[in-house]
Amino acid sequence: MSIVSVIQALQIFTSIVLIAVILIQQKGAGMGAGFGGGSGPIVHTKRGVDLFLHRATIVIAIVFFALAVARIFV
Numbered sequence: 001m002s003i004v005s006v007i008q009a010l011q012i013f014t015s016i017v018l019i020a021v022i023l024i025q026q027k028g029a030g031m032g033a034g035f036g037g038g039s040g041p042i043v044h045t046k047r048g049v050d051l052f053l054h055r056a057t058i059v060i061a062i063v064f065f066a067l068a069v070a071r072i073f074v
Contacts, residue, residue: 018060
């Protein structure tokens with residue numbers, strides 16, 4: 001198994017995890033809030049699971065990007 005195959009497998013796994021984490025995140029007001037229809041506060045503080053999922057999304061996206069750049073140079 002070559003290093004390119006390992007990087008490719010890791011990138012596929014990371015992409016699946018990234019998609020799952022993004023889909024798990026909840027939006028309080030739905031699509032209406034994006035177009036000015038929300039009735040809640042504009043600024044929302046993330047707490048608990050929301051904060052964890054937000055940070056996990058950032059970390060997984062960085063890992064995915066790093067693997068994509070690594071595939072270019074290997």
